[in-house]
Amino acid sequence: MARTLSAPVxxxxxxxxxxxxxxxxxxxxxREGVVVGGRTSDGRVVxxxxxxxxxxxxxxxxxxxxxxxGTVTSWTWVPEPVKxxxxxxxxxxxxxTLDGADAPLLHAxxxxxxxxxxxxxxxxxxxxxxxxxxxxxxxxxEPAPDAAEVAAPREPLRTIDPVTGIVVPxxxxxxxxxxxxxxxxxxxLSQGKLVGQRCPRCGKVYIPPRSAxxxxxxxxxxxxPLPxxGTVTTFCIVNVPFLGQRITPPYVSAYVLLDGADxxxxxxxxxxxxxxxxxxxxxxxxxxxxxxxxxxxxxxxHFAPTGEPDADYDTYKxxx
Amino acid sequence: xxxxxxxxxxxxxxxxxxxxPTCVELLVxxxxxxxxxxxxxxxxxxxxxxxSSDYLAGRSFSFVQAVDAIGVIPPVxxxxxxxxxxxxxxxxxxxxxxxxxxxxxxxxxxxSSAGVLRRTLSLQLEPYTMTPIWPDTVSLAGLQARAGIDxxxxxxxxxxxxxxxxxxDAEKNEYAVRKGGSSVDELLARPVYADPLRKHDCAxxxxxxxxxxxxxxxxxxxxxxxxxxxxSLAHFVDxxxxxxxxxxxxxSAQRAGEACDLDGVEVxxxxxxxxxxxxxxxxxxxxxxxxxxxxxxxxxxxxPMFSAGGIRIGExxxxxxxxxAARTLGHATSGPALQQNLVCVMGADH
Ligand SMILES: [Zn+2]
Numbered sequence: 233m234a235r236t237l238s239a240p241v242x243x244x245x246x247x248x249x250x251x252x253x254x255x256x257x258x259x260x261x262x263r264e265g266v267v268v269g270g271r272t273s274d275g276r277v278v279x280x281x282x283x284x285x286x287x288x289x290x291x292x293x294x295x296x297x298x299x300x301x302g303t304v305t306s307w308t309w310v311p312e313p314v315k316x317x318x319x320x321x322x323x324x325x326x327x328x329t330l331d332g333a334d335a336p337l338l339h340a341x342x343x344x345x346x347x348x349x350x351x352x353x354x355x356x357x358x359x360x361x362x363x364x365x366x367x368x369x370x371x372x373x374e375p376a377p378d379a380a381e382v383a384a385p386r387e388p389l390r391t392i393d394p395v396t397g398i399v400v401p402x403x404x405x406x407x408x409x410x411x412x413x414x415x416x417x418x419x420x421l422s423q424g425k426l427v428g429q430r431c432p433r434c435g436k437v438y439i440p441p442r443s444a445x446x447x448x449x450x451x452x453x454x455x456x457p458l459p460x461x462g463t464v465t466t467f468c469i470v471n472v473p474f475l476g477q478r479i480t481p482p483y484v485s486a487y488v489l490l491d492g493a494d495x496x497x498x499x500x501x502x503x504x505x506x507x508x509x510x511x512x513x514x515x516x517x518x519x520x521x522x523x524x525x526x527x528x529x530x531x532x533x534h535f536a537p538t539g540e541p542d543a544d545y546d547t548y549k550x551x552x
Numbered sequence: 553x554x555x556x557x558x559x560x561x562x563x564x565x566x567x568x569x570x571x572x573p574t575c576v577e578l579l580v581x582x583x584x585x586x587x588x589x590x591x592x593x594x595x596x597x598x599x600x601x602x603x604s605s606d607y608l609a610g611r612s613f614s615f616v617q618a619v620d621a622i623g624v625i626p627p628v629x630x631x632x633x634x635x636x637x638x639x640x641x642x643x644x645x646x647x648x649x650x651x652x653x654x655x656x657x658x659x660x661x662x663x664s665s666a667g668v669l670r671r672t673l674s675l676q677l678e679p680y681t682m683t684p685i686w687p688d689t690v691s692l693a694g695l696q697a698r699a700g701i702d703x704x705x706x707x708x709x710x711x712x713x714x715x716x717x718x719x720x721d722a723e724k725n726e727y728a729v730r731k732g733g734s735s736v737d738e739l740l741a742r743p744v745y746a747d748p749l750r751k752h753d754c755a756x757x758x759x760x761x762x763x764x765x766x767x768x769x770x771x772x773x774x775x776x777x778x779x780x781x782x783x784s785l786a787h788f789v790d791x792x793x794x795x796x797x798x799x800x801x802x803x804s805a806q807r808a809g810e811a812c813d814l815d816g817v818e819v820x821x822x823x824x825x826x827x828x829x830x831x832x833x834x835x836x837x838x839x840x841x842x843x844x845x846x847x848x849x850x851x852x853x854x855x856p857m858f859s860a861g862g863i864r865i866g867e868x869x870x871x872x873x874x875x876x877a878a879r880t881l882g883h884a885t886s887g888p889a890l891q892q893n894l895v896c897v898m899g900a901d902h
Contacts, residue, residue, distance in 0.1 A: 317688075351702050367685060449580065449621055465572060
């Protein structure tokens with residue numbers, strides 16, 4: 233059995249990229265259903281066009297249209313597609329040299345089995361119906377009848393409105409594991425207890441426990457139960473709304489130094505107007521009802537003032 | 553140039569690390585091993601450099617937390633590369649060349665199993681026309697393997713021979729995730745997975761961490777009578793796009809080899825996460841038939857992301873410390889289909 237707690241986590245964000253004149257023209261072409269290649273100084277037509285010539289390092293300026301039919305120059309089978317790939321059933325990735333080009337383009341090829349693909353086979357682009365100017369405007373390649381003759385590259389017949397930017401969504405799934413020390417912390421929370429660990433060398437107490445003392449690198453082995461009372465060392469008033477926010481601003485996010493701990497941790501301070509929260513304020517955890525507890529710091533709904541006199545600055549000045 | 557040697561090496565390679573993606577708990581014992589090998593404390597380390605990736609860890613600034621394993625009071629001289637351990641070592645070697653420090657401990661870590669590795673690595677690719685279609689690492693290697701087979705540069709039997717030798721050698725490697733050779737015919741009888749690749753042609757997903765210790769001149773001689781002196785070190789990179797590269801070649805590996813003096817190399821630890829890539833590297837580096845390749849089993853038997861290249865250097869250094877070889881080579885790769893390559897030649901002689 234695993235000695236650690238783990239949970240699925242998805243990390244997602246969008247990359248927003250400017251495209252520049254060369255890729256902008258290529259992607260603009262895709263939006264029109266046209267494949268644009270770039271002619272390099274050695275006379276080759278490369279798709280997608282390289283931004284700079286591989287030999288002269290000059291910006292690519294000579295653009296040509298190539299066909300949307302081509303020949304497979306290499307391929308591999310994808311028996312277990314991963315999220316985000318062009319097809320969600322087994323397919324082939326292929327390098328396809330489009331007619332009129334001298335260098336292959338990488339994309340998916342929609343065939344039912346590896347028996348249906350071979351190097352040298354003729355394929356054509358299956359265009360996405362609604363095109364927006366990115367590489368997925370090419371839905372994939374599909375088998376095509378053998379062409380009698382292969383089209384030559386030609387000067388662009390139309391003016392292409394270049395794409396100036398693209399948005400690439402990234403979404404990654406993890407099974408996120410806590411360290412053994414953190415796992416102890418979260419397991420204890422599910423029993424309503426706060427547990428830290430003490431460095432055997434320097435005596436500092438860390439909560440949540442860390443695998444090693446950040447001061448001296450010693451593994452923190454000694455468990456230390458900690459109370460749920462502490463002192464606000466520093467705080468900020470959150471006024472800005474953001475995605476995923478659970479409380480309406482303004483509210484206070486603060487570092488709370490539990491009594492007996494050497495490191496403060498972040499939590500909410502509620503039950504008091506935001507403008508009255510101050511450094512040195514004494515606070516106590518407000519726990520959710522026990523029936524709602526899990527292995528999470530959210531078992532503590534927030535911290536609230538105890539009404540005690542403020543702590544002396546000297547008692548927490550080393551922990552700011 | 554200052555004389556710099558590899559004088560310490562520690563590693564962990566495992567199928568599934570039951571711990572956090574920052575691997576702090578894995579790094580503490582690795583550093584302890586390095587201190588024991590060198591007789592140093594952390595105060596004797598002049599420079600620290602790590603290799604890791606936030607995409608692997610699934611959290612931002614994951615290398616910062618790993619610094620806990622060092623301990624930072626008093627503050628340490630520290631850096632990070634979003635690359636393999638071998639490149640962290642390169643940075644440390646340069647740092648020592650500046651004369652600012654005499655010693656360095658470089659480390660790397662990665663919990664590949666936290667996500668879907670072959671998918672996560674798509675984020676290394678050209679971001680406009682490749683990443684949006686998520687070409688996975690195995691597929692890109694498959695395209696390369698096919699290109700070589702079609703061109704007649706290698707065949708499936710040659711690939712199986714590499715795999716069989718690796719699996720056999722890995723039997724002696726306590727850290728190898730996959731081990732146990734059988735026969736080339738038996739391997740060829742196994743089903744094709746990512747046609748033309750079989751599963752044994754692809755490195756297993758591996759979690760792990762590793763550390764290397766570098767020291768200059770007398771500081772190296774204090775540690776051991778037989779330091780693995782770095783005789784030459786070079787790295788080069790090929791274009792990112794798959795279309796403009798001849799996939800049967802690796803010009804960057806060839807240039808890195810050319811920039812180093814490979815004469816007399818007896819053992820070569822090549823970082824080849826796919827069987828055919830060992831064949832490409834052997835050819836590009838021009839290794840003679842009597843050069844012993846990957847006696848550790850190599851990356852085909854365990855390939856912890858961001859440490860596996862540096863582990864090749866550590867394994868090659870170990871053969872010098874033990875007296876088994878007088879001149880060895882460690883190689884590391886990164887990026888799709890051998891895009892980036894680093895070669896490090898070490899010698900016992902001074
Ligand atoms: Zn300590």
